[in-house]
Amino acid sequence: MIKFSKQQLKIPKMMRPVYLVTGGMSEFRRAFPEKRTEELCVEALTMAAEMINMTPAELKSYIHTCYYGHFADHFGDQLLGESVIHDRLGLDPLGNIGVKTGGATGGSTLWEAVKAVASGYSDCALALGWERMDEVPTDEGNHLISCAADKDWETPLGHIYTGYYAVMAQKYWQVYGKSEDSFRKTMAEIAVKNRGYACHNPFAHGGMRITVEDVLKSPVIADPLRALDACLMSVGSACCIVADEKTAFKMCKNPLLVYVAAGTHTLRPADRRDMEIPLLPNETKNTYKDLDKRFPGGELYPGFTGFLAARMACYYAYRMAGVYDPCEDLDLVELHDAFTISDIQSYEDVGIRPYGEGRTYVESGDCYVTNPNTGKPGKLPANPSGGLIGCMHAVGATGLMQVCELMLQIWGRHAEVHGDAKRWKSFGKTKPKDWKDLQVKGAKRGLAISHAGVGSHVTATIVVDPKHQLKGGKA
């Protein structure tokens, strides 16, 4: 679809406000040769209970329906894996359903749970996700991931998803990055930042103390992308519990308002047709009147450079939550940094910067917890968790991990959880001597973007301290 009707552009309405009550995560690793998936899921749900001083049994007594995010059945050779986990969590015979939207599975799972509460069907719902990508050899794993592309038109071409994805990176690199060394360096800075932040996150498995030079010297995967530009491949679980207002305040002292909206775009980037840019609240047609003159080659929208699904998810979500300008109205973001370059592309889709200017979000220092240019707090810190590059990408859990991190930040409990030496030890790690508190001071509102592959599905989740709800934030 390249034009929208009024009905299609309706701002999603929830019949009542929905609150994020708690959330939890397992540790994330590349592989868990000695753990079953259910052990990781139980760890995530147990942490969620502990965060609000409940036992798992008490927390479970509130849950009415369950939404499970698990993308790749075929990796585990287990269909209906959701039923296995549901049973092992002891939640039978409550209704449950599985959600699969590629890399956006975590966000989509929360979307379903939030709608269940918003509609009145459930007063409290569980969104829990996981992924198990360690149970096939890497080459076969690459083949299985490539099956998430069109199996007749793309998969036979190399059985390698990176190839289908990287053509978009190449276009952005040449058109908007103008193949500049300075742009290449900006990409590398994202990898340095996110791997660096992950060193202070006990759940993370990709923490590295590296420099821009290290990134630029790492092996080429698909030019201009190098090994250290890419996200992790992970195993682990994360969950969020959502409830209506009355139930939420019964379960904990300070539940947070949560809004989720979703967008999609073609599975095959090949099918993208030229269209007008859907505008976010702070943009006008004038914003883009000379875009193709400033960036020759950028004539088509979304072409192969924009993620329309992310744009649409924010189109809906910002208007639901009353966000006018994400840089002014939000305090932090957890973005889907699958690759450094797609992270930059996303800054534009979600309106942190207008199309064409994504790089300035990094170059200004706005995306850091502490702006390296000024030494002052960054304007809109991105991915203090370490993101997908530094923390994890356990597909079905990723979008939920991001929301857990926003929750901890808005609760002001980031240090309590990430700085707990006992937690580091329980994961078989030692808390670093120079452990840094990455709490975003005074965080009240945050955004998480959960994104699938070439942009087939994207969700935008906005978490808000109810005492700081934006004007225009609905239900």
Next chain:
Amino acid sequence: MSCAHEQNRGKVKVDNNRYIVKGDFSVIYPNTPIFNKQGKLCGVTNPRDMTYIHSYGAEAPFFEGLSKGSLKGTKCENPACEYKGSVYIPFRIYCPDCLKKMKIVDLTAAAKKTARIYTYMVCERSGAFNTLDKPIKFINVKIEGTATILMSYLYLGEPSMGMRVVPIFRTKNPTYTITDLSWVPEGTPQSKLPKGFSF
């Protein structure tokens, strides 16, 4: 796989609206245990040798066309459609706007005359079951007069944006998959084409 299996490899035919399978499918390999360094059991391997049976449905003419040296797209000819006249490659069976069945059109001549690389990527790696030579030069090809952009691979030369390319087809021993279509720079002589391919 052993020679015996290779000779009797599973094949599928269609008869009276049913798939008839013959030969070896689901070859069984025994599973093996997985131990950790201390010799403690952690798990087992579960080998699988699967063959999927897949219908191309109304897209079959596209894949058959490749084997005959022709590149087919589709066009919406519904007079009531807001986007009537739009031409799609990749081939779509139904118009994405009006959902009327589209007309198959031959794009071979247009591709030979106007195809250009919109974007590309040279990929050193592949996944299991890959049949293409590495590095794979992924290209996305824009043919004038079409609404969309086709994913494919460049057989010869180094790709660049805007580069003129022409299609080549695996007309000898076709696989009837998208790999039967590839591209070479404009002006490439027939003698340089890969085995089994022709313009």
